[in-house]
Amino acid sequence: MKHNFGAGPCILPAKVLDQAADAVRNFNGLGLSILEISHRTPEFEAVMKETQDLVRELLRVPEGYSILFLQGGASTQFSMLAMNFLHQEKKAAYLDCGYFSQKAIKEALLFGQVNIVASSKDKGYNYIPLGYEIPEDSAYFHYTSNNTIEGTEMFSFPPTTVPVICDMSSDIFSRMVNVADFDLIYAGAQKNMGPAGMTLVVVKDTLLEHIQRQVPSMSDYRIYRDNGSLFNTPPVFSIYVAMLNLRWLKEKGGVKTIETENIAKAALLYEEIDRNPLFYGLADPDxxxxxxVTFKMYEPAMEQEFLDFASTRGIVGVKGYRSVGGFRASLYNALPISSVEILVSCMSDFEKEKLNKEVELAQNESL
Structure with missing residues (x-):
């Protein structure tokens, strides 16, 4: 059995994978694959509607918001949102809290001025900045709620009167949020929703009234809203698997239930990192x-040895991001706590093995 801690594409529930595999062979008894059917058929229109309804229900999206399914991942949203909402006479406020914040800022600068209201770059992005001010004349305020590379997450959001735009790619559906506090939420699917290829956008309809410049059709949120995300061929398979995954989440009890599980999983792993003398966490505890979950070893030379040791337990995907190194364990919704228990046990056993070798070496030297 494999224990998949990969940062993305995400682990998916076995039930969802089985259903998706069946649909690839024969979707809804049509004798056609889900990969073959037209997005204009009543069968796929039903998939689209159910997926939108599940998003609305699970996130408790209030009236006055549209649910859109786009392509290009969250990275396309970095430029698309600036293209739509960053006007020449205003600056956009950005919180710089990691690698993907930097990418978003870089794209926004192509369309206007950016005001970085705070940054945690001074400490290698190991914390979330606090105590900053958002200028009231900003076109919008943008931030990333969870930083997959640095291992930090925002659990409270600053009050402001300017439109709030949030990249929730890696923690959407993992915890309860008040959607009404946001004007636009976007998230790539490949963390907690489904396979790569689809991007979710939840946008307040009144925000779309603020678009002033001419925008290419494929980058205009209004086009997607007015066409029910069917302006062109959507990522059919990704949307279908997201529907299956959201069904699974609803059957489990919804976001509140999975949040409780996610808290328990993270607490278990952080407890072992803090206890084990071989490892240390990278992110500020708060x-x-x-x-x-990002962490390293006090002895970097041991890291490859630990990765090899972990692989014998079926643990995959824990190698850290290339620019950070060390380890990263992603605890997305579909990862069971039993897999976290396996990782914790592996870390403890590796510690014992090293201690035993040290004792044996000391004994040999004393002879």
Whole structure:
């Protein structure tokens, strides 16, 4: 059995994988694969509607918001949102709290001016900035709620009167949020929703009235809203698997239930990191992510040895991001706590093995 801690694409429930595999062979008894059917058929229109309804129900999306399914991942949203909402006479406010914040800022600068209201770059992005001000004349305020590379997460959001835009790619559906506090939420699917290829956008309809410049059709949120995300061929398979995954989440009891599980999983792993003398956490304890746990070893030379040791237990996907190193364990919704228990046990056993070798070496030297 494999225990998949990969940061993305995400682990999916076995039930969802089985259903998706069946649909690839024969979708709804049509004798056609889900990969073959037209997005204009009543069968797929039903998939689209159910997926939108599940998003609305699970996130408790209030009236006055549209649910859109786009392509290009969250990275396309970095430029698309600036193209739509960053006007020449205003600056956009950005919180710089990691790698993906930097990417979003870089794209926004192509369309206007950016005001970085705070940054945690001074400490390698190991914390979330606090105590900053958002200028009231900002076009919008943008931040990333969870940082997959650095392992930090925002658990409270600053009040402001300007439109709030949030990249929730790696923690959406993992915890309860008040959607009414946001004007636009976007998230790539490949963390907690489904396979790569689809991006969810939850946008307040009144925000779309603020678009002033001419925007290419494929980058205009209004086009997707007015066409029910069917302006062009959507990522059919990704949307279908997201529907299955959201069904699974609803059957489990919804976001509140999974949040409780996610808290328990993260607490278990952080407890072992803090206890085990071989490892240390990278993120400030007050800002530790529940989704992406980043940690290293005090002896870097041991890290590959631990990865090899972990692989014998079926543990995959724990190698850290290339620019950070060390380890990263992603605890997305579908990862069971039993897999976290296996990882914790592996870390403890590795510690014991090293201690035993040290004792044996000391004994040999004393002879």
């Amino acid at each position: 800002h530790r992510s529940r989704m992406n």
